[in-house]
Amino acid sequence: MALLEVRDLKTHFTTDDGVVKAVDGVSFSVEKGKTLAIVGESGSGKSVTCLTVMGLNPRRGVEISGEALFNGRDLIKLRGEELRKIRGDEMSMIFQDPMTSLNPVHTIGGQLREAVLVHEKVPKQQANARALEMLKAVGIPRAETRMDDYPHQFSGGMRQRVMIAMALINNPDLLIADEPTTALDVTTQAQIISLMTRLQRDFGSAIILITHDLGVVAETADEVMVMYAGRAVERADYKGLFYEPHHPYTWGLMDSMPTLSGEDTELTPIPGTPPSLLRPPEGCKFNPRCRFVMDICRTEEPELKEVPGSPAHLERCHLDEAVKQAEIERIATERLGAVS
């Protein structure tokens, strides 16, 4: 059985202007020790999906339905206190901006220790020892001397390492990383990603990696889910997604990703902007921005269905399989030429 099994998850926010369907019927699963990448533009619902699983959405004006089975319990049905005991212990989360994610008035050691002490009755010394051990594991130089330092004495990359240490200190089954490298510079990004994959091997945690960086996905993911306007538009294992992408939005993401092949490939951005979730377009949510739009796309939203011949690959598009194959060819030669 999967570690986390999410079925038909919906998170709707009631605002003064109407209902925002931030997450609208998303299903996915994460296997023990594996990595699921959730990809999509800002506002596609990837963060809200994970915050809902963690129970960290604001409490007012939210309507949540669906299931999220984690180690056999439905997280959506759990009461606040039960969910709190799971949070930080069996599953934990790190966030996009390490600069603001640590409390400025508590020491690094204190914040790490707190993560241990809320879940386990151990002496302070023992919690401290665990904190120090984790700081070393995430590669903080001279960790012994830095326990009593405050967050402002750390750089962004170092702070994200601290966040990772804090998230893994209780050896969780699941780590949710919400764009962990977006706020960091490129060399630091690579370090953080390799640190995460190394620690995943050591600790055996499953990871949900929220990102809009397909490069990061290629390096880390076992499974990929592409989200658009609160829905999954494509779900596949990493090979399926990169070598046989089936949705025009996924194609768009790939076309807007630079390659280092040196060939004369132009970057093609996806035209337009993500739709308003208050008044999403009729039919397929992507139709106003789609190069291949047909009449049916404007009236009827396609189902999430299996790709013929590969049952683990799901996609949500009306296009004819032949058209898709042609486009897959094109992307394979243009974008992935250097890879294959």
Add this chain to the structure above:
Amino acid sequence: MIRYLIRRLLWAVVLFIAVTAVTYALFFIVPADPARIMAGKSASPAEVERVRKALGLDDPIYIQYAHFLKKLVIEGSLGTSYANRQEVNDIVKSAAPVTASLVFGGMIVWLLIAFPVGVYSALRPRSKTDRAAMVGVLIGISAHPVWIGLLLSYFFGYRWQVTPIQGYCEVFSPPPGQSQCAGFPIWQWAYHLILPWITIAVLYAAFYVRMIRSNTMETLNEDYVRTARAKGVKESTVLRSHVLRNAILPVVTMLGMDLALALGGAIFTEYVFGLPGLGKEAVDSIRRFDYPTTVGITVFATVVVITFNLLVDILYAYIDPRIRLS
């Protein structure tokens, strides 16, 4: 940290010299002749001159200021009152505890109101309690302390007779024979100060409710609060250790400044309730053209304010590591 303190301390000294110089000059620029007033209406010009010489008023003003500073720094003396030859130090010594009782007691009252109300409002924005609190804030900010003081003393003191209207009772060595202060000293002291405390607290409670509410709401949205929740920290601990710990930082700074402001605002309250505090003494001395007393009280108040600000700076450094360690 040491450098921060030294910098603050130097600033305090500069501030002290600037404020005393300006105050001193200001009062002697006023077109009134203290020598003539002291000598009396029927005094001859020769007598006025003698008084002028005796008071040292014939020297140029910067010499007078130098004398004043010298006396202040070396002897610790604020000078002598023109009106009754009393040491200004003694006047301050008897009036300062009254004002201190009023302002600090008032501060405790306003913090006791503002913290629970502000935090509760922040946790339940747009609730009925929150809306009621915001209306209260508006009234508190709009109402003048004299009006509040008179209203309170009319209802509580006169109509319902539950509190005294006038006067002050000393805690230590209450003068014998004051029948209104008979009884346990601390109780009498507090009993006489209840209405003044409430009066002075209303305005500041209003300001602080609003400030604490908005600080708390802002801090609740901080990423590190979400981090704490993601760690599984109990909601009560999140509030105490992560939210309030950060939300009070600006409150501490404000407190230093507002204590200074309240010292000035205390004048109204002291007048309404007949408290012999610094504000009342200062106003009375201005009426009598008793410049040394006026200047003395101003200088004393300045020193107190500067000291407060220094203390707040130190306290701030203590609770905010970003200042302590940079």
